[in-house]
Amino acid sequence: MIDDTIAAISTAVGEAGISIIRISGRDAIKIVSGIFKSKRNIDLKAVKSHTVHYGFIYDSESNEVYDEVLVNVMKSPHTYTKEDIVEINCHGGYVPAKRILELVLKNGARLAEPGEFTKRAFINGRIDMSQAEAVIDIIRSKTALSNKYAVMQLSGSVKDKINEIKNDLVALIAHIFALMDFPDEDVEIFNDSELIDGIKNAIRKIDELLDSSEKGRIIREGLNTVIIGKPNVGKSSLLNALLNENRAIVTDIPGTTRDIIEEYLNIKGIPIKLIDTAGIRDTDELVEKIGVERSKEAINKADLIIFVFDNSRPLEKEDYEILRIIDDKNVLYVLNKIDLPSMIDLDEIRRISNENYISLSSVTKEGFDVLENTVYNMVMENGLSNNEFLLTNMRHKDALLKAKENLMSCLNTIERGLTEDFVSIDLNAAIDNLGLITGETANEDLINEIFERFCVGK
């Protein structure tokens, strides 16, 4: 536990000049030296303690350069954790730091638990009696909290998917073990191609899950955000105010935004893909109708819906209509046009939004800071999800990546013509890594599977 190497982004997530990725543990220097390149070919393993080095972080597999960085090397024992620590100072923002962290994890570090750097500092002998109890409480509660989140974030469908992959692999390895542990019994032999197909299939499923990793997707594609509201509540002007540019056509005539408009913006480092929709209302006009259909489709795909009300008009049937459509989504209620006299039933808004709405004006920009903070918090703290994706937890992703690596090395072993026992070792590791996500141990599964599926035993 204390002998592995941990890593985490130690600066707050968001827009900032720099971000720092901190790595602590036995292999910290080795790991970073494997992804660090400098003009003068500095070998981080050979540098003095507490020195700073300029260079680049790159992926040694793809040779892609990630970022220009400063690296601090601090050697045990005079460090915060009393272990070797490396800190990578990279450019600020969500993306570079995350990508570098993922690279560090891929190269052998493990994502730090909440409070783990501090925990190590204590375990490695920086403890005093009076602090011990307090630290235990912190770790207990933090771990409990993160466990709770992990469980919450592990939606039923992801758990099913991971279990599906795990079960496939358990079936493969059970077959291998049935053959190895009961060599004289007539367990049907299975050939390499079956094994290879099984492993490749599992890798494919893992890739799918990794692609659906929510934060990864958000970083790549942006948070799918739909602005919705009945015609002329100020959706486009809200969008434009957010974008600070005149992109959509803005008029006072209902129905002039006939298509879906997509725009990207960046809220505190989180990329947001904003979709302005045609207002939803009953209409016979064909062009309008297409727009409405597409709006509904956009709603279904959305991670977040911003539902806009017009402060200057009373609530209408159409508002309730929309409310019905967005029933089970993540919704942010926005009361627009607060610069105009209020004609809306505020009690009703409070009721609809469960006392939780944001008042703003696209004209005066009042309330925009609240909107931005709320969006940021929803992404970073609570995690957003609709049912389609959903690998939200970095730890899960980390474990999936490791499982994938194990499976790749299985393939390599088979390719090299080595025997089943070698294959079984990496398969076991892959299953263990998947088990870390679902919290189930694999060994008993495996033994159960052997006896469930194969008629073995004297």
Add this chain to the structure above:
Amino acid sequence: MIYDAGSYDVAVIGLGHAGCEAALATARLGLKTVAFAINLDSIALMPCNPAIGGPAKTNLVREIDALGGQMAINTDETLIQERTLNTSKGPAVRALRAQSDKKRYQFNMKYTLEKQENLDIKQAEVVDIEVENGEVKSVITKNGARYLCKSCIVTTGTYLRGRIIIGDVSYSGGPNGLFPANELSKCLERLNIKLMRFKTGTPARVDKKSINFDAMEIQPGDEKIKPFSYLHDEINVEQIPCWLTYTNSRTHEVIMRNINRSPLYSGEIKGVGPRYCPSIEDKVVKFPDKPRHQLFIEPEGRNTNEMYVQGMSSSMPEDVQIEFLRTIKGLENVKVMRPGYAIEYDCIDPTQLKQSLELKTISGLFFAGQVNGTSGYEEAAAQGLMAGINAAMKLLNREPFILDRSEAYIGVLIDDLVTKGTNEPYRMLTSRAEYRLILRQDNADFRLTEKGRQIGLVDDERYERFLKKKIQYEKEMERLKTAMIVPSDFVNEYLKSKGSSPIVTGITMYDLLKRPEIDYISSKVIDKDRPEDIRDDVAEQIDINIKYEGYIKKQLEQVEKFKALENKKIPSWINYDDIKGISIEARQKLKSIMPTSVGQASRISGVSPADISVILIYMQSRR
């Protein structure tokens, strides 16, 4: 009336495979030992199959041997056939299996015990273990003899409150027609030891004269017999074949028609049976789509006509057994000599034991073998040896001898038992050993001989043999790293013949051996300076260690991580009630298992990583 029958250091109750190893170990370590069997003719009895070894079990036997135990030697001396298994599946799972001459196995072992200095063997049923102030004081036999002892090793196998079930007939009995031990269970209960009820079974023995072997497939032994014991170079005996046949739809029909008479399905049997040892009725019910099940007809010895029907274990009524056996090809006129039966017996919950196999609550009381919830001769012997060694270590005021999961299959076996417990008879499987690539059967001597020497069970002969082998291996590995092979027609011709690509520059022999298709022995022709006297088993080590270097290194790295946690010892004074912040379930489990290391604690189900963190911090703060 109880009489004083003498005073001993160690008393061993039961002389099956566990008891024999335990008694020999304590006696060989200089302790005055008395060992009991209900019937002295049942010493080292093999009440089930007439075979030793198989995957994972071979590793146990060879580990016992490397530590100075008896099982491998006795197997080599009495085998009538041997085969190497899994040759094509890789070094980690390669295994030996010997068919034993059952009676010779028994009497050879019995004579070994009889000749052993410091060891007295007695025919008696032990009915009571007397404990005073939490320490073992004496054992009492049914005939009223009291033997004072400082340590007692319980190796009662399936005898405790044994009950035999054959169809609708059931009676109190031990294995193979022997008496059960009905009274000792009560004594264990009195000592507050938690008992469980397990079940196992065995097939019928049939008369060779009544079998038509022409209808079966012959299965001979290997041409060359590989000894189990590192003390033996070769074994030359005439081998006796086994025979292969199959059940068929008629067999299955007979079983299904009578299934209501099976005690397994009528509820007559309450004990938990092993899944890897299913009865034929289990197999037919559970795998209805399987058109046939494989059976081996195995000789029970050289001087007997009894044949063991492997694969046909059953507790069906005797008449049903006869009926279904006669549906099988080659067994149409078969005569049953002993019917198959199921046996239910008491065993203890092994989580009550320390890693040394000593009971946590009573000083000097050790348990080993099937009574700990395991199954198999090899599993029993391994525990017997370890219990014997640890009983001796304790009396000699030395540290307990514990093998961990990275050192031996024995370590995996005992750690699983005392940490996780078991809810069915536990059998060793290769899949249970995480570090199986280093726990191979071929390197048990490299792993354990030194340890056996330190304990005092490895005699000079064994030790010198080992050192010679080790030095030869090390010297040759060094030489191979510098032995340059330069390209020549001859060399490339050899490589071509092996399906290997030619060389264009010089390469060391060591690097050449990394190629999967190049083996050490055949490459002698291109390796001019190779010594003449390299042993075959050294050649095997060289091949394995060079070819699989990368994988072995990877496992060694895993072992290093594992060791770090194993080496974090939890002090015995730890009070889990005192530690705020561990979950209730974890607290209960930790209090009952009392793990000795953080690593062991982490393997207890219900103990989470958060609990482990808390324990680590607690320990640090109290240092």
